Amino acid sequence: MKLWSMPSSGNSYKVRLLLGLLGRDCNIIDVEYLTEALDRAKASGRLPFGKAPVLELDDGRLLPESNAILCWLGEGSTFVPSDPFTRAKMLSWMFWEQNQHEGTVAVRAALLNYPHRRAQATPERMAALLDQGHAHLAIMESRLSAHDWLVGDAVSLADICLYGYTHTAGSRGGFDMARFPAINLWLGRVAALPGYRGIGK
Ligand SMILES: N[C@@H](CCC(=O)N[C@@H](CS)C(=O)NCC(=O)O)C(=O)O
CATH class of the missing domain: 3.40.30.10 (Glutaredoxin)
Incomplete structure (x- = not known):
């Protein structure tokens, strides 16, 4: 492969x-x-x-x-819930990641960090992305304030998917992660999983 x-x-x-x-x-x-x-x-x-x-x-x-x-x-691993509704909820988060969360959290980081995107980083756009990204992170915070994982009671593909851009939302995207204590604890839970590798590895 x-x-x-x-x-x-x-x-x-x-x-x-x-x-x-x-x-x-x-x-x-x-x-x-x-x-x-x-x-x-x-x-x-x-x-x-x-x-x-x-x-x-x-x-x-x-x-x-x-x-x-x-x-x-x-497929066939513990990262895909066996219960059909929980599995569908996992997909809800994954679709949401692509059509909402990525459009703010990842895009703001891209505009700040990729030289070929910097011309698009107007103050108005960056301010709007900051507000919208904080609103998206607040949706995750709401779920994670009461649960360890995004769906069901175990880590799933939804957590792996959303970890991708959320773990650098502060460092690369300039989001205020101090507002989201439950997300920070969840980031730590993902980073403690056996076999974890960081973005630079
Ligand atoms: N929805 C796609 C997005 C993939 C995507 O946008 N990849 C970017 C990097 S994050 C890319 O390869 N860009 C190359 C280009 O546009 O030339 C996915 O989740 O795989």
């Missing part, structure tokens, strides 16, 4: 994290922004949607979209 993976990206990192937690071997190919490796991967057709991550199976099949990859790798 090969993972076409962007080292700096939370979407790629969440897949690397699950691979570590599952103890699965995978050949990780780095395709960072503004590198020839990314251009080559696109030109080779390995990134069907033009984005990383993409999982390339041993038989050559390609699976794009980070959360689809999590579902594929997590």
Whole structure:
């Protein structure tokens, strides 16, 4: 198996994290922004949607979209709840991560940290992203104030998925994480899981 993976990206990192937690071997190919490796991967057709991550199976099949990859790798593991409703709730968080949380928490960090995005970081946009991102983090805080994990009573793909960008929301995105004590405790629970690896590993 090969993972076409962007080292700096939370979407790629969440897949690397699950691979570590599952103890699965995978050949990780780095395709960072503004590198020839990314251009080559696109030109080779390995990134069907033009984005990383993409999982390339041993038989050559390609699976794009980070959360689809999590579902594929997590199939049959304890990271996918056996109860159908809990499993569907896990997917609710994962869809929400892509269509709400990423659009504020990850985008603000991208505008601050990627030189090729800085021109889009107008003061108005950054202020709006800060407010909207805090509102999204407050939704997670509300759940985690009363529960250890985002769904059910055990860690699931929802936690791995949302950890990807939430754990750097303060350091990269400039969000005020002191407002979210339950999220901070949850971040610690994820980081204590056996097989955990950090974004730089
Ligand atoms: N919805 C996709 C988003 C993937 C995505 O936006 N990847 C970015 C890095 S975070 C990328 O590869 N960008 C390369 C480019 O736009 O040239 C997923 O979750 O996998």
